[in-house]
Amino acid sequence: MSTLKNIPVVSHEKPSGGTGNLLANVFDELMAFCRSRSLFMLHYCTGCGAIELPPAMTSRFDMERLGIQPMVTPRQADILLVTGYVSTKTLKRIILTYEQMNSPKYVIGICSCTVNGGMYWQSYATAKKLNDYLPVDMYIAGCMPRPEAVIHGLRELMENIKKGESDNWRDYYRRYDHYLGNQQRLFGENWQTPTDIIGEARHYDLMGPETLGPHTALLEQHQTPLKPFEMTLGLADLPVRKDEPR
């Protein structure tokens, strides 16, 4: 695990030839361009790297000129920014937050701690490599990286998005079993989030060869799926409230 080669690399298989519709590609490129110029980021500020974000966001470096601005909820956010060491306890929250984001979504790990644990390498309670648990699109290394580096990293990400090279979020669905396995190793066998990744993968046609596996089988054994409330008239079929006087 300690060599670079072991970091899972996403294979970008573009459908060769496509549908033959020239306009389809034009549209895709337009979409990619627009997407790269309008990024809302949810910063999950776990460590000291957070202190570099205010200058990056405000007038000195002004990341909003690039179309990047902070967002308060994961549902509307495009980027999940993790800015420092990730303890086991925090990692659960980060995974939940990531899973609640809508695709396409990108993860940026800031500071050395997200790359390899940094100065917390010897800590028993710190997750060392973020991309064992989440598909990270961009690492910005440094202890801490200066705002110039943050901006540089964000521009790289924008470039990747524009070129269509940054689609690691698909990887989370395609190889969910791999990520879930790492999560289970850290958090225990009965680890689960309220989100239904497998259901989403089915719903959006994102199933891959490693979506299902031994770890997802383990998950299904003890998972109690949450059934969303259907909007229903229920005039006759629903039971009466117990204490409802008749």
Place this chain on the structure above:
Amino acid sequence: MTSLDLLLILSGLTTLAGFAFGNHRAYPWLAGIVLTAQIVILASMPLPMAAGFGFEMFGHPVGWQMDGFGRFFALITLGAALASVAYTGGEWGERYAAGGKNLRWLHGALAGNVLAMLLLLASGDLIAFFIGWELTSWAGFLLMAQGGERALRAAMRYVPYAMAGAMAVLGGLVLSLTWTGTLDLSQLVMLVPGLANWKLALLLALFGTGFAIKMGLLPVHLWQTPAYAEAPGAATAFLGAISSRMGLFGFGLLLVKLITLTRLADLSFIDGLFSARDLIEWVAALTIVLPTFTALKQNDARYLLAWHGIGQSGYMLLGLVIGDATGSAGGLLHVFNHATYQAALVLSVFAVMHRTGTADLNSMGGLVTRMPLTFLVMLLGIIGLAGLPPMNGFVSKWLIYRSLMIEGRPLLFLMTVLGTLGTILSVYKLIHNTFLGQLRAEHEQIREAPWSMLVPMLALVALAFVTGVAPGLALNYVNEAQAALGLPVMAHTLGGVESPRGSLDMLWIVGVLFAGFGIGALLFYGAGGRSKRIHQLDNYAGGHFLSADVRYQYSDHFYAGLMHRIGPLYRGSFTQMEAALASANDLLASLMQAWYRQAVPALTLLIATVLGLAWMIWR
């Protein structure tokens, strides 16, 4: 027998039937049919229509006559009563009766209110008016007092207000008889404007006090909120929709017909700067703003709506007193519009109460998945209350805004806009805390309200929507009312107003609005229409893992940021004023009591008798 006689007889029979067998299953159907028949009779009645009966009192003929102004209010009264009877008729009434309450009294009081209001609205002279006025007050009291102990206390609070108002109206009646020698409205119309300024001012003060109390104008509005909010279900809807508009009816007669707006503008307090008309306009404007922002602080849905009932009446009076064609049409139209959506809103709140057992805005939430049709009613209702298209509240408010701008009253315009801002904020609180957000575990099993409650609610919002898209339907009756009052009549089309002073075509506005929705729908469904419904516990709370026992929807202290700014402005001055008046009254009463009961009663009585006899002999 004229058709007005028939109308009043039918109304009287409904009242008797309500008291006699209002708890019978057939009564709501019967009352519904009779009320519908009354609406048909009233709508097809040629105007003015005199009643075939009447009597003489102290040499003054007392008679009833319906004109366009009265008919406009009477139609709304009957419509509101129809919706209330239908709502009460089904499961709601059954549970009300099962809870040990008297359904006969509720139905009887409701029908009695209608009768009293019809008698008031059709009055042809001041004695008939006063009879109708008193009947309306007492019938209103009867209806308010039905809702249990708290309701009774609120209704008792109304009694001194109503009696003070009635005494003031009676005083005005006696003065106008002394000064003009007649009580007949058609003659008073010619004689009253010729009176001296101070006499007019006194009449305005006396009649105005009575009407202001009924209408809930500042500063005599405090009785109204608890009295209306605590009344049972459909009674609250009826009271909120039309009952206090009787005060506006009185103001219409007094200000526009008797005193006339030009004479009102002559009554200057500061020469050329501030007239009685300005005073009334500003009282109306303050009545819009202050109660609306009080509504913002309410945590009980019924109280919130009742405060809005007071606030919205300010728009009506303001429109009426501006007195041009547009403004008065807006003010009068707002009476109808407010009745439709306010009744629907109140009924939806009671539908939620019927299922959840509470109207506390801090203990609900997420009910949209369980009561979607009730949600729809409340959504359309608050759109109307906030005065946004496509509902009818937008049309009347637009007319009032327009008239304020044209007539050059920018400050009043600002006040109305401020009131609308407060309305939007508070109705958002209402629908958010009731229907949006997290569904509580104890509410997971509840069902939609029964059809007997849904149908009147849906019919009311449908009416509010239709008259929003085609306000011309309601403006016909408004024009009649304007003509009967002697106001300039606003020319209108089916879709709104077409005039060089400003045009409004709701058909176009609603068309464009729905075209916008259509484009959005095309984009969404054209792109595949993919959506995924997620569970409410799959929600973001800073990464916190939510479970059913964790509350993540906070409704308490809803507008904390706003209250930080404007909170210190709420000082309860009116409540303090009421308390001061009450204790002054107490003091006076105990002094009187001490005088005639405790301190040597025989001597006091002797002195009084001697003095009285001496005065009579000397005279």
